[in-house]
Amino acid sequence: MRGGDIIVKALMEIGSKFVFGLPGVHCLDVYRVLCSEKSIKHILMKHEINAGVAADVYGRLTGEPGIVLTIAGPGATNCVTAVAQAYAAASPLIHISGDIPLHPYKEPLHGVDFDDFLVRVFTPITKWSIRVKHVDDIAPALVRAYETSTKGRRGPVHVSIPIDVMNSESESPIVDISKPSRLCKVGEIDDETINRLLTAKRPIIYAGKNVSRYQCEEKLLELCEVLHAPLIVHGRRDGNDIVVPYEHPLYAGFVGGLSHPAAFHALKASDLILSVGIRLGCGEAAPLKDAKPLGCIHIDVEGGAAPATVNKIIVGDIKETISALIDRLKSFPPREPDTIFLKEIMEIKRQTAEKIEREIEVHKNSSPLHPGVIAKILNSTLGEDSILVLDCGLSTFWVRDVYKSPCIRGVLSPGGYGSMGFALPASIATKIAYPEKKVFAAVGDGGLLMSYSDLPTLVENNINVVIAVFNDSKYGQVWQLQKKLFRDQFIAVDLQKVDFARIFEAIGGKSISAETFDEVKVAFDEALGSSRPVLIDIKTDFRYNAPGSELFIQNQDLEIGRITD
Ligand SMILES: Cc1ncc(C[n+]2csc(CCOP(=O)(O)OP(=O)(O)O)c2C)c(N)n1
Numbered sequence: 001m002r003g004g005d006i007i008v009k010a011l012m013e014i015g016s017k018f019v020f021g022l023p024g025v026h027c028l029d030v031y032r033v034l035c036s037e038k039s040i041k042h043i044l045m046k047h048e049i050n051a052g053v054a055a056d057v058y059g060r061l062t063g064e065p066g067i068v069l070t071i072a073g074p075g076a077t078n079c080v081t082a083v084a085q086a087y088a089a090a091s092p093l094i095h096i097s098g099d100i101p102l103h104p105y106k107e108p109l110h111g112v113d114f115d116d117f118l119v120r121v122f123t124p125i126t127k128w129s130i131r132v133k134h135v136d137d138i139a140p141a142l143v144r145a146y147e148t149s150t151k152g153r154r155g156p157v158h159v160s161i162p163i164d165v166m167n168s169e170s171e172s173p174i175v176d177i178s179k180p181s182r183l184c185k186v187g188e189i190d191d192e193t194i195n196r197l198l199t200a201k202r203p204i205i206y207a208g209k210n211v212s213r214y215q216c217e218e219k220l221l222e223l224c225e226v227l228h229a230p231l232i233v234h235g236r237r238d239g240n241d242i243v244v245p246y247e248h249p250l251y252a253g254f255v256g257g258l259s260h261p262a263a264f265h266a267l268k269a270s271d272l273i274l275s276v277g278i279r280l281g282c283g284e285a286a287p288l289k290d291a292k293p294l295g296c297i298h299i300d301v302e303g304g305a306a307p308a309t310v311n312k313i314i315v316g317d318i319k320e321t322i323s324a325l326i327d328r329l330k331s332f333p334p335r336e337p338d339t340i341f342l343k344e345i346m347e348i349k350r351q352t353a354e355k356i357e358r359e360i361e362v363h364k365n366s367s368p369l370h371p372g373v374i375a376k377i378l379n380s381t382l383g384e385d386s387i388l389v390l391d392c393g394l395s396t397f398w399v400r401d402v403y404k405s406p407c408i409r410g411v412l413s414p415g416g417y418g419s420m421g422f423a424l425p426a427s428i429a430t431k432i433a434y435p436e437k438k439v440f441a442a443v444g445d446g447g448l449l450m451s452y453s454d455l456p457t458l459v460e461n462n463i464n465v466v467i468a469v470f471n472d473s474k475y476g477q478v479w480q481l482q483k484k485l486f487r488d489q490f491i492a493v494d495l496q497k498v499d500f501a502r503i504f505e506a507i508g509g510k511s512i513s514a515e516t517f518d519e520v521k522v523a524f525d526e527a528l529g530s531s532r533p534v535l536i537d538i539k540t541d542f543r544y545n546a547p548g549s550e551l552f553i554q555n556q557d558l559e560i561g562r563i564t565d
């Protein structure tokens, strides 16, 4: 067996069904095997960053590592942004790259001066980065890669395989590859924990992205219902880390760099926080400092340095631990809900939505279209069978603020790393992971210009997603920042008017151009009913700042990172 055979066999053993990749000389031996091995489908991406984003999103949605395959040097480094984003998003991903030979000259093809430079590039943005030195070490490395990326806090790993290692024959007769177990213990729930939860007057649940990475939003909501506890989730500018049905009577909203007033009130007025899937030691955990007077009970897949307010840490598999907690709680008489507290939160939630609604209503017939008006149409167009994928920009902030997901996992966004160019490759992976869902991507013209090398991928594979381009010929979000900070002076925010509809037509896709409310509505319905990928090019206005900037509570320290102590 050659290196390529071992890699493909190992991928099959760990259950991989898709590889997002782009070939070249340093990884050609894998492609030789993929020619005949049909149980793994290779999706040819046209830029490695898009391949990496697709693998990240596949991992986020399925809990199984997304696989990205690149050549050495430029192929691998083109993937850096995507891998870093997967790390920030705790997304399981295995990046396999070809690599320069074991003992190269300086400046070899696709290399620089150090034979281990890729290992070093990927070390700070992965859970594990390794250069495999012998063909017999490939299988153990990939098995360990699987285990590392899926255990505890999930994340990306990078395995680089020098071309001479990949192209050599294994001399050992049996290549032992077996999928490692992912079993994680159930967290221990003691009587005191139960007692505290049942006797607190205003407990709330604060949930972070590990809930989503372990696909246990349903269990989380059940826990909220058993405790009559409002749910707040960690959120980002680009969207929330966890998505539950917006109208759920216990869902208050998000806290983070921007906090929804209802969620903020819930946090401040609560007397006990049950935090679930929050990573200790990072900004996500900062709201735990507000846990007063009874402190915080914390459940996650790993421990860490906690603020003094956290007085109980339970480490275990999130789903199993929540289930065990629900079972214990149900064996006691239910706690009495604090109806005044719950009503207050829901009233603030209602009023906030109403304010956003009023602003949109005023602009319903403005031209070019207000991004919020477009976002509102989505509320009546998308449903429980849809996943909305956001990019990063002013227009998608509007969608974030206006769209009310009717279901769990109904919205996907880049997360804290916040890279533009997410929505297109993410929508490709979303449709591959959930072929039965309708997938709708909302992206700015700037975001699409960063990723549009993979528009042909939609057509080639007939991936029937909808790509809605909010085309304002601007880096709208940066224009808004400059308007506020530079007193109406602007630089580097104008974009050439690009006719994306014609570009997509030229690639062989179906396009619709829309400029009015009615045209957009008709276009959305038509596109969502199509069996082909459809791009909708919508002329939009960049002059309306997202409501979040005024209505939501801003915390600069959490938004950008630590500024002051
Ligand atoms: C890779 C990357 N580069 C730069 C930025 C900074 N940035 C954030 S939003 C934005 C403008 C986005 O423009 P567009 O996609 O057209 O959306 P709009 O704001 O116009 O709606 C920029 C440049 C970023 N987030 N990611």
Ligand SMILES: [Mg+2]
Residues within 6 Å of the ligand: 393, 444, 445, 446, 470, 471, 472, 473, 474, 475, 476
């Ligand atoms: Mg724009």
